[in-house]
Amino acid sequence: MVKFFSFLVIFITLVFTNEKQNIIDVLEEYNKAFGEANYSKIIECFDLPSSFNLKDKTIMASHKFKLRLIYRKIRGDLPNYYSYSIWDEINIQLIDSSIAIVNADFSRYKDDNSIFYSGSAQYHLRLKNDKWKIFSLTPYETIEAID
DSSP, rough: OHHHHHHHHHHHHHHHHHHHHHHHHHHHHHHHHHHHOOOOOOOOHHHEEEEEEOOOOOEEEHHHHHHHHHHHHHTTTTTEEEEEEEEEEEEEEETTTEEEEOOOOEEEEETTSSSEEEEEEEEEEETTTTTEEEEEEESSSSSOOOO
């Protein structure tokens, strides 16, 4: 019986470790595509419809064309010296076997490798056809627990 429970714990640990890495891989793919302004690759990281939850409104993208427009606007608003972004911290919570919430901190860099902006966002991902996809994104400054 002890062997069975040991095996079960190891199996569950491996499954969650693998899912964590799969989620990180999607976020890295998304981040790379964003840095390169590769809108086709960005779109591949999403499950539609997707929402962008801003402080004053929610923007919905129900099709690839709208998602491309949203990212052209986001990417187009960055200064000309923007070069790339790096994840500073990624915290993943699995809600169930097919939904994950990721709180991520990132920094944006200039061509000279200096940071010009740091921010945070919450990403909701769904496992669809054995691939994690973003379906909601919420930028934020701080998260506070309300007791």
